[in-house]
Amino acid sequence: MLLTLTSILLAGCSSDILDELVEPTTDYDGDHLVIGMLGDQPDAEFTNVRFEDVQVEDFSEHEDLDGLIINDEDLFQELSQPAYTDTFNEMKIPTFFIGLRKPYYLFLHEDQIYDETHENESFGLVQGFVFDADQNRLTWELKVGEDDYDSDATYTKIFDIIDQHEE
Secondary structure, three states, X not given: OHHHHHHHHHHOOOOOXXXXXXXXXXXXXXXXXXXXXXXXXXXXXXXXXXXXXXXXXXXXXXXXXXXXXXXXXXXXXXXXXXXXXXXXXXXXXXXXXXOOOOOHHHHHOOOOOHHHOOOOOXXXXXXXXXXXXXXXXXXXXXXXXXXXXXXXHHHHHHHHHHHHHHO
């Protein structure tokens, strides 16, 4: 009874951060997605998902992508430079950072640089955001363990979020 009441109360709340528990699954059965990857592609193959390698110099050209995943710590430093702030602030596709140990919003502010931003264990290792048509920012934070943040289940959850966002 208490669990049901809590679920009903939480369902009525709204937040710009969605904490998700990653379920142990590697099956993605949603619509076909084209995911841009800045960094290494996952080892697993996923049904209905095609990965496209994206280079830093042209990652702002994302019209044909359903989502973007950045999973390379060396790129976090480069992409946090002020030259990329406008690109991140204009993103219209869900953008996820895997293995990020700092807040994703450092990429949205010219005065914050990755190496100069403090790590904070309260942030999830998987964070994502997108701006809607009204420039409202939607964000996601997946609570995963240190050993699971780059798992097939994490990627599957990201694909589910991207697929639901498109609907």
